Amino acid sequence: MKLRGIELRRVSMPLVAPFRTSFGTQTERDVLLLRAVTDDAEGWGECVALTDPLYSPEYVDSQQDVLRRFLLPRLASPEGAAALGRSGAAAVAGALHAYKGHRMAKAAVEMAILDAELRALGRSFGRELGAVADRVPSGVSVGIHDSIPALLSAVEGYLDEGYARIKLKIEPGWDVAPVAAVRERFGGDVLLQVDANTAYTLRDARHLAKLDAFDLLLIEQPLEEEDVLGHAALARQLATPICLDESVVSAQTAAAAITLGACQIINIKPGRVGGYLEARKIHDLAAAHGVAVWCGGMVETGLGRAANIALAALPGFTLPGDVSASGRFYRTDITEPIVLVDGHVEVPTGPGLGVTPIPELLDRVTTSVEWIPF
């Protein structure tokens, strides 16, 4: 593996509709893509950081800066190049370990190098990670709406499309009523869960316990990301399983959360935890503890979406993930669109990610390109 350089490319993609969560409303996605150029192949990585540090401490400009100033020079150093020459993508996390945090940037560069490596080998992401299925059921994430009727209309549309599971974003003032309305309208058999994105506190426990009446699969990240003990206390007061998202940033924090009883389910997002290789470690750890996992989404383009689907095909991913079709968020994706067929999405089988950006579509949404030579 001889790395010649990495392109940092920013793309701006409008969302098909505003997407409202407890941390705000997004109408477009400003994405940082990485293109790793090696002697044998090119590889693509996607950084899932948002424009603003509202989901996690990372924001897209900070990730581009930390890559340019610290992470890529470290990989381009003699030690970094030697480690990459020896072990390829498996060496990235260790080579960058000295730099704290910025896991979404680290994940993106590992992904690009892994994609190049696998394309050169003619090996798919799914094969490399240990996929055991050729398609996976897809859930869909439904934002906070202006009214219950508007929400019900959106949910009806997704159910008509065949989505296997409905996830409702909630926040104080928009929780029990929308969940009750969806249950009332669509019945008890629809797989249903909620995601608070850290919007509640332990003082809301009695209120959140009202959700136990609706047979939810899980309640995702009700409390703030560092409140692991709070989630453990809440888990003792709720019948509905607690799922962590923002709190789990590594296999180590996953182990602590499981051991402390802070979660019974984990939403695994490769960008949040520093890469697909760490994501697989969390999958293995959770499986050993009998903890179910599913693949979360960060409104990725087809590149990150394809990699997530490969990950979602590992045996421990027993709950439908937020691996929805490209059309859930984008009218035009930068790759061949990922589509939903009978409530499932296909695991790509081609080398590496199995998808590549379509040049003219990529150029149309590109806002900047920066080449970092090695």
Ligand SMILES: CC(=O)N[C@@H](Cc1ccc2ccccc2c1)C(=O)O
């Ligand atoms: C699909 C889903 O619910 N993802 C995140 C929240 C999230 C993450 C990244 C986003 C980027 C742009 C717009 C909205 C976004 C929402 C979650 O599970 O918590």
Ligand SMILES: [Mg+2]
């Ligand atoms: Mg979440």
